[in-house]
Amino acid sequence: MKQFKYPLSAALLAMAVMSGSLWAQGAPQTISVKRVDVVQLATGYRASKISGSSVYNGNKDIIGTIDDLIIGPTDPLPYLVLSVGGFLGMGTHLVAVPFSSIQIVDKQIRLPGATRDSLKALPEFKYTPE
Template sequence: MLMKSIAAGLAGTALLATAAFAQSPTATTDKAPTAATTTTTTSASGEWRTSKMPGLKIYNDANENIGSINDLLMDKSGAIKIAVIGVGGFLGMGEHLVAVPYDKLKFVNEAVAYTGAAGTNPNAKPATTTTTGAATGTDKTATTVTASSKWYPDHAVFNASKDELKNMPEFKYSE
């Protein structure tokens, strides 16, 4: 009885293996190349990731931090038309949202030029320091920072003061 069971098992296995081999594709030369042999890459050089834009700091022409990008609004064709900027507040509480035309923002890849006492810039990244002025004890240091990211700008510039932005009509998302 045991021998009949083993023989039946082997016969069944051989039958299944034959069916599996019958389904293997044969190599032909008239087919298009398979995905495994075709490699395609897409390059987005010079483009920015929109996921990195919210939180991007906005400065004015005097290098004063006036807010940050809260959201970007686009039209139906996908073109970004409006930047919603958050002004004031602390950790999102009491923040005043304003809508400004996206084309009025100037994006900058280099860090904000900062001149002041060394070590007092809260936004400083690893940098090189150079001393300027005469050796009179009243020297100021200038910190130069270069942005290394190619996927989003360092900051944006908008020609307004923080008070001017706070006095703009508040932006509200309509329901």
């Protein structure tokens, strides 16, 4: 049995080298890494904690609540899904606003210049069925 072991191994190695599969390389990865101050980042706001939070305008009037935080499949920028109007979940109007449009002032999430009526005038956001 031993006499066939080494020629078989040599033949398999030769076939792998000739076929090029031994030298094949995967596509280069293009992951960009950014150094983050993890201590400072840990003091930020988590999506799980801001869901359900009230959203205020510049006059400190409650204009809606945060229903969700969503990132689109082609756009890596986050959006807030706000629930506007309604009572106890009935008759609410969902809208999406860019996360970059909010401000956090004194631990309040603010959407300057917005009113309930201006948010209700936006196109309604609807979740796709899973």
